[in-house]
Amino acid sequence: MFTLPAINLKKIPESRVVPMAKMAELSTYKIGGRVAFLVEAAPIAAELNYLINWAAEVGIPWAIIGNGSNILMPDEDQLALIIKMAPPKEPLTINGAEITVYSGVNNSLLAQKAAEAGLAGLGFLYDIPGTVGGGVVQNAGMNEESLGQLVLSVTSLSPGGETITTAADKLAFGYRESIFKHDFKDHLIISARLKAPGHDDPARLLGDMEAIKELRHSKFPMEYGNCGSVFKRPAGYYAGKLIQDAGLSGYTIGRAQVSPKHRNFLVNLGGATASDVKKLITHVQNEVYKKFGVKLERELLYLEEIWHGQKS
Numbered sequence: 001m002f003t004l005p006a007i008n009l010k011k012i013p014e015s016r017v018v019p020m021a022k023m024a025e026l027s028t029y030k031i032g033g034r035v036a037f038l039v040e041a042a043p044i045a046a047e048l049n050y051l052i053n054w055a056a057e058v059g060i061p062w063a064i065i066g067n068g069s070n071i072l073m074p075d076e077d078q079l080a081l082i083i084k085m086a087p088p089k090e091p092l093t094i095n096g097a098e099i100t101v102y103s104g105v106n107n108s109l110l111a112q113k114a115a116e117a118g119l120a121g122l123g124f125l126y127d128i129p130g131t132v133g134g135g136v137v138q139n140a141g142m143n144e145e146s147l148g149q150l151v152l153s154v155t156s157l158s159p160g161g162e163t164i165t166t167a168a169d170k171l172a173f174g175y176r177e178s179i180f181k182h183d184f185k186d187h188l189i190i191s192a193r194l195k196a197p198g199h200d201d202p203a204r205l206l207g208d209m210e211a212i213k214e215l216r217h218s219k220f221p222m223e224y225g226n227c228g229s230v231f232k233r234p235a236g237y238y239a240g241k242l243i244q245d246a247g248l249s250g251y252t253i254g255r256a257q258v259s260p261k262h263r264n265f266l267v268n269l270g271g272a273t274a275s276d277v278k279k280l281i282t283h284v285q286n287e288v289y290k291k292f293g294v295k296l297e298r299e300l301l302y303l304e305e306i307w308h309g310q311k312s
Ligand SMILES: Cc1cc2nc3c(=O)[nH]c(=O)nc-3n(C[C@H](O)[C@H](O)[C@H](O)COP(=O)(O)OP(=O)(O)OC[C@H]3O[C@@H](n4cnc5c(N)ncnc54)[C@H](O)[C@@H]3O)c2cc1C
Pocket: 028, 063, 064, 065, 066, 067, 068, 069, 070, 071, 085, 103, 104, 127, 128, 129, 130, 131, 132, 133, 134, 135, 136, 137, 138, 139, 140, 141, 142, 180, 187, 188, 189, 190, 220, 226, 227, 228, 229, 301, 306
């Protein structure tokens, strides 16, 4: 444990600052200790800048998250600041085929609003349980469709405190990749401008989205804490098939299990620790490599990998 520094976040309303917040509530894995400060931040450059300067002054690291649907939180309490992007009252604006959306907005809301406006091509986002910010960073997608393909530009706050808008062709989108994992990894994404590739009947679009959601949920172990697929798809293979063929379906360490329903989901059976999940990940990687010579690369992020400030 540590001594909590005095909270002097004078410019942030008290209602949006949570001391000693439970990190398990910040990740769909439902795992984790506590973090000294959680702030639900508005997508306003001045506010975000204030927060990261405050963390630097107090001398603690910070991380920015969306829905935590791709982050494993650590078991140990963290003397740090987590900034959770919250959606503003007006989450997005639609102008013709163009949509400007704030980073803290859920993909499902974005897809729904687009469909209601008769804009096609965003339906795949409906059941990816994250925010637009996390989706841009990860270039979230399904099958051959990904968020990066819809992006015209992204507005972010640079570590120098500058608000910049970068066109899509400079954002290095690839399979679960973007510049925000590399050169722009210290940027805080404020908003994105997207272009819908087509038009269709709203009722049909909404119906299709619900059907995809139903189909996915019938294949996913949604009854357990999880962060979706843990491993990226290796070229020429499917991670889940390799894991199954390695005889690891249902393999359990502590309370973490290779889901027999979807082998690329390593689930929290209830009471799993981050350490259980990490050990299971390493075991799966080692076994698959031993049997098939394929290196499974993690899609899941560890909070330790995304600290900014002194821990990075
Ligand atoms: C049941 C389930 C199904 C899933 N299915 C899919 C799927 O089909 N396809 C897919 O691609 N993913 C899938 N995922 C994984 C996850 O939903 C995506 O990776 C999603 O894009 C993560 O968004 P998030 O808001 O939760 O980001 P987080 O997990 O909170 O963060 C992910 C990364 O983005 C960064 N980040 C978040 N917001 C910002 C911001 N505003 N500025 C800068 N950096 C930011 C974080 O620092 C971190 O590095 C699934 C997850 C679950 C639980």
